[in-house]
Amino acid sequence: MSATLEEATVEERVDQITLTIENGVATVVIDRQHVLNAVDGTAHARLNGIWDQLEQDESVRAVVITGAGTRAFCVGADMSASAVDKTGLEYWAGLDPNGFGGLSLRTTLDVPVIAKVNGYALGGGMEIVLGADIVVAAETAKFGLTEPRVGRLALDGGIHQLVRRVPYTQAMGMLLTGRTADAAEMQAMGLVNEVVSAKELDAAVQRWVDQILACAPTSVRAVKQMVTQTSHLTATEARGLRLPALMAALDSEDSAEGVRAFQEKRRPEWPGR
The missing domain is CATH 3.90.226.10 (2-enoyl-CoA Hydratase; Chain A, domain 1)
Structure with missing residues (x-):
């Protein structure tokens, strides 16, 4: 369900x-x-x-x-x-x-x-x-x-x-x-x-x-995935890991909407993708 x-x-x-x-x-x-x-x-x-x-x-x-x-x-x-x-x-x-x-x-x-x-x-x-x-x-x-x-x-x-x-x-x-x-x-x-x-x-x-x-869904997912999947690595090693949720967040509609909302001085309406 x-x-x-x-x-x-x-x-x-x-x-x-x-x-x-x-x-x-x-x-x-x-x-x-x-x-x-x-x-x-x-x-x-x-x-x-x-x-x-x-x-x-x-x-x-x-x-x-x-x-x-x-x-x-x-x-x-x-x-x-x-x-x-x-x-x-x-x-x-x-x-x-x-x-x-x-x-x-x-x-x-x-x-x-x-x-x-x-x-x-x-x-x-x-x-x-x-x-x-x-x-x-x-x-x-x-x-x-x-x-x-x-x-x-x-x-x-x-x-x-x-x-x-x-x-x-x-x-x-x-x-x-x-x-x-x-x-x-x-x-x-x-x-x-x-x-x-x-x-x-x-x-x-x-x-x-x-x-x-209030946060972008793709950003939140990326943060959690980055934390849970890299706890065994150094910070430098972790930063270089191209995790799926990270890459999705960087190229997401949420990312573009966040910038637009900031520039237009309004609350973002997150697409969630």
């Missing part, structure tokens, strides 16, 4: 995961409130399918992912599901290359992802946050890679992503203790962009979405 910018709203709900596409913005909601939005195998497969779908839908310009209710964003793997009966080695052998929820290690989604953290983001839920580009959190949200406290490891992107996103000692302080941290502390570490009250969370996320939509 896909939607164009002209379509008002498209909604699809499968396996307790809701996907809504409205005016170029996709919203993904994990709605398993009976287990604090923990993800089982079926929900994980559904999330993976959503990201695959959104990769192919060029009408989507931003994605917001959140959890249903007020208590939890996502508390990771559903510990009540049969998957936890696997040994550690069996679990490691079956890891998804895209990471937890199909997102935490994904490098092929060229659309900005905003994590709207409304409550607990623990274990795999924290890994989903680490797979997002922008993080907006309610002041009551809690974050943590708590796997060591149940004899597990944050193998789906948590360990390797956290040490790349925040200072080493701050990352290790969480990884080696399995402790949780509140939104203000995570903002101080640099992982969270904005912390607001729970009642202001929707408005805060919308402000970020609006700022993304």
Whole structure:
């Protein structure tokens, strides 16, 4: 399923995961409130399918992912599901290359992802946050890679992503203790962009979405692709890489429209190509 910018709203709900596409913005909601939005195998497969779908839908310009209710964003793997009966080695052998929820290690989604953290983001839920580009959190949200406290490891992107996103000692302080941290502390570490009250969370996320939509779609896609595809290179090496989204942006109608709008002192009307 896909939607164009002209379509008002498209909604699809499968396996307790809701996907809504409205005016170029996709919203993904994990709605398993009976287990604090923990993800089982079926929900994980559904999330993976959503990201695959959104990769192919060029009408989507931003994605917001959140959890249903007020208590939890996502508390990771559903510990009540049969998957936890696997040994550690069996679990490691079956890891998804895209990471937890199909997102935490994904490098092929060229659309900005905003994590709207409304409550607990623990274990795999924290890994989903680490797979997002922008993080907006309610002041009551809690974050943590708590796997060591149940004899597990944050193998789906948590360990390797956290040490790349925040200072080493701050990352290790969480990884080696399995402790949780509140939104203000995570903002101080640099992982969270904005912390607001729970009642202001929707408005805060919308402000970020609006700022993304104010930019040329081709430029935004190019920026994200350049970042995700070149993190292993030096800045000089990265600059010389002729990535598809970069070349498309340089030769786009958006590029021409941006210049015209600036010269005519008006807001650009992005063709998106």
